[in-house]
Amino acid sequence: MTLKENIDNASILISISDKEFNLLSELIYQKTGIFLQQHKKSLIVSRLNKIVKDLKFNNFHDYYEYVINDPSGEALVSMVDKISTNHTFFFRExxxxxxxxxxxxxxxxxxxxxxxxxxxxxxxxxxxxxxxxxxxxxxxxxxxxxxxxxxxxxxxxxxxxxxxxxxxxxxxxxxxxxxxxxxxxxxxxxxxxxxxxxxxxxxxxxxxxxxxxxxxxxxxxxxxxxxxxxxxxxxxxxxxxxxxxxxxxxxxxxxxxxxxxxxxxxxxxxxxxxxxxxxxxxxxxxxxx
Ligand SMILES: C[S@@+](CC[C@H](N)C(=O)[O-])C[C@H]1O[C@@H](n2cnc3c(N)ncnc32)[C@H](O)[C@@H]1O
Structure with a gap:
């Protein structure tokens, strides 16, 4: 793959169905308390797209199955890392x-x-x-x-x-x-x-x-x-x-x-x-x- 193809490929977003969104958002809610409503669909896609592609999955359902069946729990840790918003700064508020x-x-x-x-x-x-x-x-x-x-x-x-x-x-x-x-x-x-x-x-x-x-x-x-x-x-x-x-x-x-x-x-x-x-x-x- 050329560098250009590589960049193009990385920027293509995998789409997420309602069912896939519900599965992932429920899992995230149960494990972290982070509550993602329907309008946060694009957030899940943008934050998890790279990880899903790197793992060579074509859709979010296969990725979900992989996360829940990973006995080491590491897949879940990586997903939480991507989903959590870490914005902060010195003497904020x-x-x-x-x-x-x-x-x-x-x-x-x-x-x-x-x-x-x-x-x-x-x-x-x-x-x-x-x-x-x-x-x-x-x-x-x-x-x-x-x-x-x-x-x-x-x-x-x-x-x-x-x-x-x-x-x-x-x-x-x-x-x-x-x-x-x-x-x-x-x-x-x-x-x-x-x-x-x-x-x-x-x-x-x-x-x-x-x-x-x-x-x-x-x-x-x-x-x-x-x-x-x-x-x-x-x-x-x-x-x-x-x-x-x-x-x-x-x-x-x-x-x-x-x-x-x-x-x-x-x-x-x-x-x-x-x-x-x-x-x-x-x-x-x-x-x-
Ligand atoms: C936006 S940052 C806030 C940082 C800092 N408190 C501030 O106000 O600048 C939110 C932090 O909460 C953490 N967080 C989210 N869900 C959590 C959970 N269930 N348990 C522990 N930390 C969590 C995230 O990883 C993230 O670093």
Whole structure:
């Protein structure tokens, strides 16, 4: 095949029937909670087309059969990687970071606190920008006192591709561009390829783990003071979101905070959290877990 034929072949999209779409979207929903309505047909085609062709299938039905019958589960992992949307950036939705600095940190982590423990979870961390933004903010807030604190930032995602990048913690110039120059200098090391690697003293605060929100139970012994789960539930339906919100509730210390994406609206759902302000919820301090 010539290069031109190869390019032409790659750009031809395999069509998907309603039946094939229903099979795949139901599988994706069951395994990830991601809810794809009929109008997302073209999304499935554009994201899975290459994988289906590389595997030499002519249609989505054969690909579906292959995924559900793969005993290793790797076919499912690759499919989830393609379907999940990993868009993120440093200090996305700045309002949350301002609120943390001005209200939440002084309340949860006062200088006088005896138990100097901080536990934060970036749930659906994608390529790591969110959790590193939190680490930079905590470092700025605590200053030289940071060494007196036991800080644990957990960052989880279902996508292995995203997690591999997050663990590498290397970002291109355009991804760090929006950060203040002093912050880049303080928290990144320039690599030989003129990219920016998060410094070890920040990286060691963070633990990256694979976790699927659909798992019946979360495998944590301890609880968190703050959970960020932003721009994730937008892909879920009400039932899946409510189950997840309940699991977050039980994963927080009393008085702990849940931050969701500003385009996500859970105020209309019946849950145990107290509404604080747009995209900010709190587990009441008096409530036992
Ligand atoms: C759009 S990104 C959001 C990243 C970051 N929280 C932000 O707001 O910038 C959504 C992330 O949720 C992850 N995700 C989707 N479904 C998931 C599931 N069932 N379990 C865990 N993570 C999931 C995706 O892999 C993706 O990295």
């Amino acid at each position: 700045k309002e949350h970071f301002d609120f943390l600095k001005e209200q939440v940190f002084p309340e949860l982590f006062p200088v006088s606190k005896k138990d100097k423990k901080i536990r934060v979870w970036s749930a659906g961390c994608s390529t790591g920008e969110e959790v590193f933004s939190l680490a930079f903010l905590l470092s700025e807030y605590l200053g030289t006192a940071i060494n007196q604190w036991d800080i644990g930032l957990l960052a989880t995602d279902i996508s292995m591709t995203a997690l591999v990048k997050a663990r590498e913690s290397v970002y291109s110039q355009d991804r760090v561009n929006a950060l203040p120059a002093e912050m880049i200098k303080k928290y990144f090391q320039k690599t030989e390829n003129a990219e920016f690697k998060v410094k070890e003293e920040i990286k060691k605060m963070v633990l990256f783990k694979k976790l699927n929100f659909m798992d019946e139970k979360f495998p944590f012994k301890g609880k968190f003071h703050i959970i960020f789960c932003r721009n994730v539930m937008i892909y879920f339906d009400k039932e899946t979101s409510l189950k997840l919100i309940d699991k977050f509730y039980h994963s927080l210390y009393p008085g702990g905070y849940l931050m969701i994406g500003h385009s996500e609206n859970i105020a209309r759902y019946h849950h145990s959290f107290q509404y604080i302000k747009p995209a900010v919820y709190k587990k009441e301090a008096s409530h036992e877990s």
